[in-house]
Amino acid sequence: MTRRSSFAAGARDTLPMVIGAAPFGVIFGTLVAAGPLAAWQGQLMSLSVYAGSSQFIALGLVAGHAGLAVIWLTTLIVNLRHALYAATLLPHVAHLPARWRWALGFFLTDETFAVMAGYYARHPRAPLGHWYFLGSCLSMYANWQVWTLVGLLFGAAFPQLQSLGLDFAMVATFIAIVVPQLASLPNFAAAVAAGTVAYLGQDVPYKLGLMAAVLAGVTVGMALQRWRSGGLEAGRREEEAA
Amino acid sequence: MTGTVLTNTVMILGMAAITVFVKAALFVLGDRVVFPPLLKQALGFVPVTVLTAIIVPMILAPNGEGLELTWRNPQLVGALAAVLVCVVTGKQLLTIAVALGVFLAWQLGVLA
Structure with a gap:
């Protein structure tokens, strides 16, 4: 593995997410073009904020005349x-030079996190993992910029984008990353708990339903893990006593 | 620049500063951050919980209009295909390809 091939592998493994994010970039650009922000400000937001959900929510808040503090x-x-x-x-990144840690932090997204969680589960000690990470980051970033621009310029030409359901590419990739980890009972129970709470809390604003789901899943997973290791220890003590 | 344009630019740059802080602060601190063992154990569950939490509503209620537990929901059919292929073969790329194929066939063929 060279730096270049590692970088390319990261970009390649992110491709389904890139496809899935494209329509949202166009929709974001379209909404900016139809709203109170100037076109260049929409691109500035994609370039500097680079976090899809919060960009959409900010557009809604601006249109509703919310104050800066609220936004x-x-x-x-x-x-x-x-x-x-x-x-x-x-x-996996603590050992890197500061400029790498700034860059990888700035470019972090849901999608790249998913790809990296899968990657580090398969390659816990890959020496060039940060190049793979950067490949995933930059393909997502370039993609978001291009499709924001397309939406700003030609958004009105794609009225039916959302109904295409291209975000299913993200769902498929996440499933491919999560399912292999469900073989362990604590992980499986954690996923069931998180999925249930996420479904029930999907209308809670500010992604707080998602945070509650993670909290519930982690709690269930840890409780099971402790209960199992507690059980093992008790078993060992009994063996020693016998 | 008019007042609103300036305010909106300040708003965007403020959002950027906040987001960069949230995303990068821990990475930048690097080795200076030491998590207690309990927290480390908890973080081990983050990938599987957060990824599941993101996709479950997208699969079960793809239109944000309540539960769609029906064969007419292409997200649900595609997701079931993905789980099946992943469990049987364990191959990531194949899982994604088959799931996308089933999803598009459902969307454009079966339901059209």
């Missing part, structure tokens, strides 16, 4: 899940 607080809450992603991936 910023909402941004913080909606994007809080990225801190969880960073915490999870931290052991």
Whole structure:
């Protein structure tokens, strides 16, 4: 594996997400073009904020004349899940030079987190993993910029984009990443709990339903893991006593 | 620049600063962050929970209009195909390809 091939592999493995995100980039651009923001501000938002959900929510808040404080607080809450992603991936990037850690942090998204979680599960100690990470990041970033621009310029020409359901590419990829991890009972129970709470809480604003789902899943998973290891220890003690 | 354009630009740059902070702060701190063992154990469950939590509503209620537990829901049919292929073969790329194929066939063929 060279740097280049690792980078290319990261970009390649992110391809389904790139396809899935494309229509949302166009929709975002289209909404900007139809709203109070200038076109260049829409592109600036994609370039500098680079977090889809919060960009959409901000458009809604601007149209509703929300104040700066409300918009910023909402941004913080909606994007809080990225801190969880960073915490999870931290052991794999902590050794890198600071400029790498800034860059990989800036480019972090749901999609790249999914790809990297799958990658590090398969290759826990890959020395060039950060090049793979960067490949995933830059393909998502370039894609988001291009489709934002397309939406800004030609958005009105694609009225039916959302009904295409291209975001299913993301669903398929996430399934391919998650299913192999469900062989362990604590992981399986954690996923069931998280999925249930996420479904029930899907209308809770600011992605708080998602955060509640993660909290519920992690709690269930840890409880099962402790109960099992507690059971094992008790078994060992009995053996020793006998 | 008029007042609104300026305000909106400030809003965007503020959003960017907040988002970069949330995403990059832990990475930038790097080795200076030490998680207690309990938290490390908890973070081990993040991928499987967050990825499941993101997709379950997209599969079960793809139009945001309540539960669609029916064969007429292409997201549900495609997702079931993905789970099946993944469990049987364990092959990631094949899983994605078959799932997308089933989804599109359903969307454009069966339901059309």
